[in-house]
Every structure is written in C-alpha cells, then in structure tokens.
Amino acid sequence: MVTLLTAAGGPRYAGALLVDAVGTGLLRPFLLLYGIGVLHLSAGAAGLAMSAGMVAGLLVVPLTGRWIDRGGRTLPAAATLAVRAAGALTLLVAGGLAGFTVAAVLIGVGSQSWPATHAAVVSTLTEGRLRDAALAAGRSLRNAGLGAGALLATLVVSGGAGAIRVLAGVTGVACLGAAVLVHSLRVTAPRASASRTEAGPHTPMRRISLLGVANLPYAFCFDVLEVALPALLVLRLQASPAWSSGVFVGNTVLVITLQLALVLRLTNRPRRVVMAAAGVVLALSYLGFWAAGSLGGAPGAAGIAVVSVLFTLGEILYTGSGTALVTAAAPPQLLGRALARWELSMGVGRAAAPAVLTALLAAGPGVLWPTLAVATLLGALAVLRNGPAE
Structure with a gap:
C-alpha cells in the first residue's frame, strides 16, 4: 500500500491524505453536536444548516470540474482542504445560527469537491490499473483515518462543550496542514490536456452521464449502513445499539483490509462488469437483510450482522470500480x-438517501429492502448495457 500511495504523489501526498481523513473523522460525528451543545441551536435548525452546506457543496462541484479541466490538479485539491479548514475554524467564532450556517457551507463545499480533485491528482500521476490500485489504496487509508478520527472524537466529546471547541480547532489546523502539503507538490495537467478543454469525443461523456444516472441507487448503500440498518436494529428489532456499532466497525475493518486486495485481484476484469457485479451483490445483501430482519430479536440482529459481510463486499466492489471506470x-x-x-x-444520491430510506422503512421492511434491491439491480443492468466500455 505504501508503494501505491507514494506512486500517486509521494510521502507528502500520502501524509496529507491521512491528515485529511483523521480531520474529517473528527468533524463528522460532532458537527451537529457543536451546533446543539455549544451554540445552543435546536436540532432542526442545526440540521437545516448542515443540509444547506451539502446543497452548496453540490452546486460548486461543476465549477471544480472546470477548474480541473483548465489544468489545475494539486491547487484545486489544496483549495478544498483550505475551505474545509476555514469552515472548522469558523465554528470557533460562530455565535449563533448564521455563523454555524457559514461554517456548514464551507465544510460542505470543501467536502463535496475533494473526491473529484483527489481523483484528478491520482489520474495525472498514474495510469491504467496502477491508477485503480492507487485510488483503492487511498480509500483504504482514508477509511482507516476516518475510523481513527471518529474514535478520537467519540472520546473527546464526552468532555463537554469546551472539548468540542478544541476538536473544532484541531480539525481546522489538520485540514490546513493537509492543504499546505498538497499545494507543495505543485502538480498540473499535461499541457495538451489543459489546452483542449472543449475538444474531444462526446460519446464517452454521454456514457459517463448515463453511468451517473445508473449510479443513483448504488449511492444509497452508504446510508443503508449509517441510517437504515441502525433504525432497523434499534427501532424495529429492539436490539442493543451495540449491534449497530459492531456492524459499522466490522464494515470499516473489512474495507480497510480487503479494498486493495480485491481491486488487485480483479485487474483482469472490465471495470464496468465489476461495477455491475457490485450491484448484484448489494441487491442480494438487501434481500438478506429483509430475510434476517424477519427473524426478529437477537436472531434477527445476528443474521443482519452476518449479511453485512456480503453487503460490505458489494460496497468494496462498487467503490473500487466506480471512480476508476470514470x-x-x-x-x-x-x-x-x-x-x-x-x-x-x-452527492445527489447521498442527499436523498436519508429521507427516502426512512420513509420506506416507515412503510415496513417489506417495502424498503425489495425496493432497494430492484432499484440497484436496474442500476447494475444499466451499467452493463450503457456504461463506458472499460
């Protein structure tokens, strides 16, 4: 993994990835708590501000894409980190809803634009299957950093409002340090690529657009883990919250340990076929969650934990092939x-997922899981028939 990470930017870039991941892991669990516990906002107001941040981030993504096409590589990546740092540090001076909203918007803009800028940096420094492996290694490192940051945040927030403020400051400094490391690389696009922005065939872009539509049901998988399964385990099965935590930790560990190995194992398979297979595996896991949940109580919770391994394999195949295919x-x-x-x-899929998943679950597991399975299978079929031939 170290060789792959250094191939895509060297030790400084790998260090920036780790610092960014830990900082993001610190930020995600406590942002809502910051609004409620430190600024004394209502949960509804804080949640609305965070949603505004996500929407603002989505609106900026196309502009980031055009910046990349003008030749930018490490500068756009560093800018996304710097914007996130500004958002975290804004929390320290926020005195109410307005300041919290500004912070949430800055964090949302930086977070939504980061994946595209990171993939552009890796694509400039590597190519072919080495690029796929480098992207997978970066995801493994990011998951490890997110897990470490989230664990640290969980320990710190028990110290109250003062500890949460310190966490915001540490997160801001971490993101700023990562921005400096990335900017120091000064990587730009090859001159020919940067100078012909409007040229080139349009068929691949149409296929990528179709791939984006097919991807929408796939993108729900992340919130299945973070929203649907915890709600099913705790609210429907009356299981201990420890089951949800165990499933989440198991997923994180499997992603860290298997992501790179599976990507390397499947290097001789077309990326489009791997992504379609991911949809089939995810759909099977959704049906497995439905069947396990019908057992009720502890047996149902145990069954869901077992099926979550299949779900994680589908997630790994999906994240290992999607960006690589594009x-x-x-x-x-x-x-x-x-x-x-x-x-x-x-981003659109993830923004819609919490509302859609909770609405479907409210209608019953017999509505939620078959709907997800069918939608994901249709997405897999669309990827196989209309996705880029790579």
Whole structure:
C-alpha cells in the first residue's frame, strides 16, 4: 500500500491524505453536536444548516470540474482542504445560527469537491490499473483515518462543550496542514490536456452521464449502513445499539483490509462488469437483510450482522470500480467535468438517501429492502448495457 500511495504523489501526498481523513473523522460525528451543545441551536435548525452546506457543496462541484479541466490538479485539491479548514475554524467564532450556517457551507463545499480533485491528482500521476490500485489504496487509508478520527472524537466529546471547541480547532489546523502539503507538490495537467478543454469525443461523456444516472441507487448503500440498518436494529428489532456499532466497525475493518486486495485481484476484469457485479451483490445483501430482519430479536440482529459481510463486499466492489471506470473512460481534456458528473450523482444520491430510506422503512421492511434491491439491480443492468466500455 505504501508503494501505491507514494506512486500517486509521494510521502507528502500520502501524509496529507491521512491528515485529511483523521480531520474529517473528527468533524463528522460532532458537527451537529457543536451546533446543539455549544451554540445552543435546536436540532432542526442545526440540521437545516448542515443540509444547506451539502446543497452548496453540490452546486460548486461543476465549477471544480472546470477548474480541473483548465489544468489545475494539486491547487484545486489544496483549495478544498483550505475551505474545509476555514469552515472548522469558523465554528470557533460562530455565535449563533448564521455563523454555524457559514461554517456548514464551507465544510460542505470543501467536502463535496475533494473526491473529484483527489481523483484528478491520482489520474495525472498514474495510469491504467496502477491508477485503480492507487485510488483503492487511498480509500483504504482514508477509511482507516476516518475510523481513527471518529474514535478520537467519540472520546473527546464526552468532555463537554469546551472539548468540542478544541476538536473544532484541531480539525481546522489538520485540514490546513493537509492543504499546505498538497499545494507543495505543485502538480498540473499535461499541457495538451489543459489546452483542449472543449475538444474531444462526446460519446464517452454521454456514457459517463448515463453511468451517473445508473449510479443513483448504488449511492444509497452508504446510508443503508449509517441510517437504515441502525433504525432497523434499534427501532424495529429492539436490539442493543451495540449491534449497530459492531456492524459499522466490522464494515470499516473489512474495507480497510480487503479494498486493495480485491481491486488487485480483479485487474483482469472490465471495470464496468465489476461495477455491475457490485450491484448484484448489494441487491442480494438487501434481500438478506429483509430475510434476517424477519427473524426478529437477537436472531434477527445476528443474521443482519452476518449479511453485512456480503453487503460490505458489494460496497468494496462498487467503490473500487466506480471512480476508476470514470477516470479510465473520460477524455483527458474533460477529466474534471467527468469526475464532477460522477460526484454530483454520488452527492445527489447521498442527499436523498436519508429521507427516502426512512420513509420506506416507515412503510415496513417489506417495502424498503425489495425496493432497494430492484432499484440497484436496474442500476447494475444499466451499467452493463450503457456504461463506458472499460
């Protein structure tokens, strides 16, 4: 893994990835708590501000894509980190809803634009299957950092409002340090790619757009883990919250340990086929959750934990093939726009997922899981038939 990470930017970039991941892991669990516990906002007001941040981030993604297509690589990546740092540090001076909203918008803009800029940096420094492996290694490192940051945040927030403020400051400094490390690399696009932004074939971009539409049901998988399963375990099965925590920790460990190995194992398979297979595996896991949940009580919770292993394998196949497929299929001069379309699809799916999943679960597990399975299978079929031929 170390060799792959240094191939895509060297030790400084790998260090920036780790610092960013830990900082993001610190930020995610406590942002809502900061608004409620430190600024004394209502849960509804804080949640609305965070949603505004996510929407603002999605609106900026196309602009980030155009910046990448003009030749930017490490500068856009560093800018996203710096914006996130500004958002975290804004929390320290926020005195109410307005300040919290500004912070949430800055954090949302930086967070939503980061994946595209990171993929563009890796795509410039590597190519082919080495690029796929480098992207997978970066995801493994990011998951490890997110887990470490979240664990640290969980320990710190028990110290009250003062500890949460310290956490905001540490997160801001961490993101700023990562921005400095990334900017120091000064990587730009090859001159030919940067100078022909409007040129090139349009068929690959149409296929990438179709891939983005097919990706929408796939993107729900992340909130299945963070929203649907905890709600099912705790509210429907009356199981201990420890089951949800165990499933989440198990998922994180499996992603860290298996992501790179599976990507390397499947290097001789077309990326499109791997992504379609991911949809089939995810759909099977959804049906497995439905069957396990019908057992009720502790047996149902145990069954869901077992099926979560299959779910994690589907997630690994999906995250290991999606971005790799886009970067392989995109015309070099339109890489930024291709990545922006992909990240918009991911962002829209993730933004809609909590509301859709909770509404379907309220109608009953017999509505939630078959609907998810059918939608994901249709997405897999669309990827196989209409996705880029890579």
